[in-house]
Amino acid sequence: MRYAAPPLGNLRWRAPVEPERSTLSWEPALAFQPVCLGNAVGPPYLGEDEDCLFVNVWAPSNATDASRLPVWVFIQGGGYVFNSNANYDGAEVVEKSGHNIVMVNFNYRVGVWGFLASERLRVDGDLNVGLLDQRRLLLWVKQYISRFGGDPDHVVIHGASAGAGSVALHLSAYGGRDDGLFVGAISESLFFPAQPYVHELEWQFDRVLQAVGCYSYDSAAAMACLRSQDMETLQSLNIALAFPGRTAPPNPLFYWTPCIDGDFIQDLPDVLFETGRFLKMPVIFGTDTDEGSAFATNAASPADIISFFQDNYPLLTLNDTLAILSHYPQVLPLVPYHNPWFPTASLAYGEATFVCPSLNLLSHITSYTPASNNSNSIFAYRYNVLDAVNLAAGIGVPHIFEAAAVFGPGNLPPVQVAASYFTYNAPVVPLVMGYWISFVRALDPNVYRAAGAPVWEGWDGKDWGGGGGRRGQRLKIELGDTCMEDVGEEESGRCEFWEGMGRSMRQRRRKRA
Numbered sequence: 001m002r003y004a005a006p007p008l009g010n011l012r013w014r015a016p017v018e019p020e021r022s023t024l025s026w027e028p029a030l031a032f033q034p035v036c037l038g039n040a041v042g043p044p045y046l047g048e049d050e051d052c053l054f055v056n057v058w059a060p061s062n063a064t065d066a067s068r069l070p071v072w073v074f075i076q077g078g079g080y081v082f083n084s085n086a087n088y089d090g091a092e093v094v095e096k097s098g099h100n101i102v103m104v105n106f107n108y109r110v111g112v113w114g115f116l117a118s119e120r121l122r123v124d125g126d127l128n129v130g131l132l133d134q135r136r137l138l139l140w141v142k143q144y145i146s147r148f149g150g151d152p153d154h155v156v157i158h159g160a161s162a163g164a165g166s167v168a169l170h171l172s173a174y175g176g177r178d179d180g181l182f183v184g185a186i187s188e189s190l191f192f193p194a195q196p197y198v199h200e201l202e203w204q205f206d207r208v209l210q211a212v213g214c215y216s217y218d219s220a221a222a223m224a225c226l227r228s229q230d231m232e233t234l235q236s237l238n239i240a241l242a243f244p245g246r247t248a249p250p251n252p253l254f255y256w257t258p259c260i261d262g263d264f265i266q267d268l269p270d271v272l273f274e275t276g277r278f279l280k281m282p283v284i285f286g287t288d289t290d291e292g293s294a295f296a297t298n299a300a301s302p303a304d305i306i307s308f309f310q311d312n313y314p315l316l317t318l319n320d321t322l323a324i325l326s327h328y329p330q331v332l333p334l335v336p337y338h339n340p341w342f343p344t345a346s347l348a349y350g351e352a353t354f355v356c357p358s359l360n361l362l363s364h365i366t367s368y369t370p371a372s373n374n375s376n377s378i379f380a381y382r383y384n385v386l387d388a389v390n391l392a393a394g395i396g397v398p399h400i401f402e403a404a405a406v407f408g409p410g411n412l413p414p415v416q417v418a419a420s421y422f423t424y425n426a427p428v429v430p431l432v433m434g435y436w437i438s439f440v441r442a443l444d445p446n447v448y449r450a451a452g453a454p455v456w457e458g459w460d461g462k463d464w465g466g467g468g469g470r471r472g473q474r475l476k477i478e479l480g481d482t483c484m485e486d487v488g489e490e491e492s493g494r495c496e497f498w499e500g501m502g503r504s505m506r507q508r509r510r511k512r513a
Helices: 091-096 111-115 119-123 129-148 162-171 198-211 219-228 231-235 269-274 302-312 318-327 342-367 371-377 388-393 403-407 428-442 489-500
Strands: 055-058 069-075 102-106 150-160 184-188 283-288 378-383 473-477 483-486
Touching: 055 091, 055 129, 069 129, 069 162, 069 428, 091 102, 091 403, 091 428, 102 129, 111 129, 111 231, 119 198, 119 219, 129 150, 129 162, 150 162, 150 428, 162 184, 162 269, 184 428, 198 219, 269 342, 283 342, 302 318, 302 342, 318 342, 318 489, 342 378, 342 489, 403 428, 428 473
Parallel strands: 069 102, 069 150, 150 184, 184 283, 283 378, 378 473
Antiparallel strands: 055 102, 473 483
């Protein structure tokens, strides 16, 4: 179903608007529609299109307007350059909830289509339109989900990777303004890239203008020229290139990202959370043990790690990268099929971009939550379910490996599912799915958890990373050994280091005193 008008022609790089109302009494919604055009995707654009703002809904067949069932909205990931988790089948989670929830997922604009930025664009368009698509979807849910039996006043947002980063951005949107769109949030492998200011992206906008012969200092002329280009021409520019001052190859992993626009994103996200400008509500934040293994360079030497970080965080100085190496000596044991410094690069990038931002945001959230509420409103986890194929490949427990357990392994594209979820890791599925469903229904992962599942205790880490005292507790999810664990002092210390590096990485405006 459409939740917004096709973002074509004059609607390119503008906030989404409501679709035209159909003159038909009903329309079939029996097949998935195209997802949004991803990075470096060329003809024939199989399953992808510029016209892509569609939503999917799964609801119990007997639900009515009066059912008022809790609503689970999933925001897919893909590094803000792909719709990587599109069209996950939500039927199983609805069934396993006892037909007590409504499930929603959707597409949003990414790459050049969703995150092109410039002050000239702002004059005749909107910034961060991929995030505004997400906001439009939440407004659509507020307006229409009761037609499917959902409760518009009980919506939980859940995101994976860039979707988890989006969850954090919605929590802090407009400086924490409460538009009544959701009451709980789940962040799964939060992706925290550099968050540049608009003026720091003018070079990127200029590259696009020059490539299509639209270069102009006149905002209206530049945007009119861009909007006149055909989809194929613009999609050829939906690629990653080296950041200024760097050479390619390799290109950065994530070239198109949200920017600080002073409106939807009013400041660096970590600063917004540190200063209390976010919505206070029950949350789950968690990551996987080896977040960096899917992304890190196959480093043969410390110099490779330095180059990799500077390629992806171009404001890092040489001294910054040397400091990284001082906190990340060579990690042992070595892993199969990789060079000797790959485990170090994997650990450093995983903690810098996923693990530590998640833990640091948890710390800020706790600071603004009454101590009496911590145990039943703030939850953290580390996913450590081992898979023999992944271990043999040297990637450990990789980024968002829990997705198949959350939704059920038969409900994701086969290429995204480890075979072990159908065999020896199958017992993990009802455990994880039960926690997630319970949180959606009750804003607490324990109320409807699976039979025999351990109690998931709340995160108690207000002083986490503060040089002593409590270090925070999280649920370690592991086959046969799911239990609470402390965040170790070494991990805590490395996260303090990354928080201090936030200015150079555009994750913080200032270094913590």
